[in-house]
Amino acid sequence: MNRRPTLLAALALTAAAALTLSACGSDDDTPAKDKDTIAGADTGGKKSASPAPSESAPASDGRPKITFPADAKNVFEYEKTGDAVKDAVLLDSTLGVNSVDESIFKGSTDTEALGFYNTDRALSASITFVNGYLKKNHTWVGETRYHDYEVKLSGSDGAYVTYCSDESKSFLKDKKTGKVENTPTTADSYVLYHTKLVKNADGVWQTTDIASDRGSKTCQP
Template sequence: MNRRPTLLAALTLTAAAALTLSACGSDDSPSSDKDTIAGADTGGKPSVSPRPSETAAGDRPEIAFPSDAKNVFEGGKTGDATKDAVLADSALSINAVDEAIFEGSTGTKALGYYNTEKALSSSITYVQGYIDDNDTWTGVTRYFSRKVTLSGDSQAYVRYCSDESKSYIKNKKTGKVDKSAATADSYVLYNAKLAKNSAGVWQTTDIVSNRGDKACQP
């Protein structure tokens, strides 16, 4: 089952091409085929979460998940302190989006703390899609093959895969869980761009994805 009926975020064609080229500095070459964000055509303009540009790193918001849902991140230690910090904040960016889904709100503190610019606006649209459908998710999503490419002191790219074969859409009203069998589309390739803000937080600024990419298949 694909936990996410739509993908996390999308860029304009020009920006997507630039992101893909920049990410090519990693060991693997990302696919040129990119999915567009899910929910991008939904109506309404939910309010944007606050941004942490002037927030001290010590004030990082806590992120809480329900007991029946979990994200597992593999390969968080590279031996390079900067790359490890990028991977840690990249994971928190993902968790922040999921927390917003669980809370049923696009105004959670963490959503705008770890995501900004196009990634934030796309994430808000994505979360709003869950809210409009009265859905959440349950199970375990695994993130693997995470690789970092640094670009100067304050910019980085992260390429990673997700395995959604053991996470499922759950309707909040009925409690019904869609446990359809996993397919190739249960695996997604992501290329994310991150920037380090004045508080030392590596915020996700852009992200593109390709559901069913061969690079992420088991």
């Protein structure tokens, strides 16, 4: 079993520049087969020598604090681009990911951060995704690594971010029994994500759409 089932909904992203992508997901263990691309995405992304930690920056300007249990961690590997807007997009993208996992850990889709960093179809898909864990009484432990970030701006308030995840060191855990499923690493341990973000009136870059390709060769080592 994969640590994360692929997102359930088939989501389509459309930008003014006529960028389009779609992908299908599943709530079972079947890897997604659709290959997603975003034309024109930056290709010069670099890995950071100092991965960003799981937890959010200290809550400020009304931003909620995100907390993880001691046995789970997300690691985000990217270097700042030097462009203030792109760097803000990248940070809020990682916080959007953390907000979904925090909902899993807290056992609720009513957490403040989930709706703060996700909206529209991405929020709906995230709620469905979290509920898939909750219905099975699952959580996860270990470390998930996110890397190979690429960001492209679209106008003054839109952006596209693609990245990979490595779930080979994170595992499902049954909350009732405490049993951890130490599944072997396979191609399905690696996922390619395509996301769209929009800056809201408060200056937060919210994820509005997300599509994933589990088993993507792009993300496999």
